[in-house]
Amino acid sequence: MQASPTVVLIHGLFGFRKLLWLEYFRQARLLYEQMGMRVIVVKLPWAGSIDRRARALAAQLRDEPGPLHLVAHSMGGLDARLWITHLGGGAQVVSLTTLATPHRGSPVADHVCASYSPFRLFAGVHALTTTAMRQFNAATPDHIDVIYRSYAAVRPVEQLPWFMRRYARLIEQAEGENDSQVSRLSASWGTLVAVLSADHFELVSLNLWLNPFKRRQPFDPLPLYREIGERIMQQQV
Numbered sequence: 001m002q003a004s005p006t007v008v009l010i011h012g013l014f015g016f017r018k019l020l021w022l023e024y025f026r027q028a029r030l031l032y033e034q035m036g037m038r039v040i041v042v043k044l045p046w047a048g049s050i051d052r053r054a055r056a057l058a059a060q061l062r063d064e065p066g067p068l069h070l071v072a073h074s075m076g077g078l079d080a081r082l083w084i085t086h087l088g089g090g091a092q093v094v095s096l097t098t099l100a101t102p103h104r105g106s107p108v109a110d111h112v113c114a115s116y117s118p119f120r121l122f123a124g125v126h127a128l129t130t131t132a133m134r135q136f137n138a139a140t141p142d143h144i145d146v147i148y149r150s151y152a153a154v155r156p157v158e159q160l161p162w163f164m165r166r167y168a169r170l171i172e173q174a175e176g177e178n179d180s181q182v183s184r185l186s187a188s189w190g191t192l193v194a195v196l197s198a199d200h201f202e203l204v205s206l207n208l209w210l211n212p213f214k215r216r217q218p219f220d221p222l223p224l225y226r227e228i229g230e231r232i233m234q235q236q237v
Contacts, residue, residue, distance in 0.1 A: 080098075
């Protein structure tokens with residue numbers, strides 16, 4: 001009898017497993033458990049470098065025999081890639097699906113690190129500059145035995161919460177369509193499965209649209225996670 005797939009959910013920069021009552025991957029976790037999968041939600045250093053976060057990921061999954069299917073939001077996809085290629089994860093992992101991961105960096109990180117923003121003090125932000133990611137990609141080739149899939153997200157600037165628009169315009173000038181944090185181009189890695197009509201945070205069920213006078217079409221992440229889960233189940237057969 002084929003064992004149930006094991007799915008590992010990996011949060012992004014400034015993310016968490018659970019903060020008070022708020023669970024980063026709650027909808028995805030519940031859905032995958034309902035689908036009969038075993039689910040692991042990891043907890044990584046919230047503002048650490050890719051190397052530090054990847055080593056934490058490796059430590060938490062060291063005793064998992066695999067095969068593992070990784071689903072990662074934002075920076076979590078980079079932590080997963082480093083673990084797979086350089087820290088032995090390739091022996092345990094079947095697939096990596098990334099959601100709005102800045103595989104080629106983000107102009108937002110470039111801007112923050114060149115300014116007096118307090119966020120420039122975090123190693124995780126420096127790791128996401130376009131220069132740092134060119135170096136990362138050159139040193140981190142894909143593992144030949146792992147399937148890499150990606151999803152990008154885009155929202156027109158006027159459909160973004162007001163406090164995201166400055167960064168969205170900055171990315172738009174440099175790289176085009178984006179989700180306020182990551183461009184469509186940067187989010188594409190391996191097989192680009194789809195481009196979703198969502199902002200960066202809607203992908204993990206966080207709706208920051210606070211304008212009571214103007215409505216926008218909300219993004220429901222459940223069909224996305226279901227599609228990913230069904231693909232994982234098909235691979236397990």
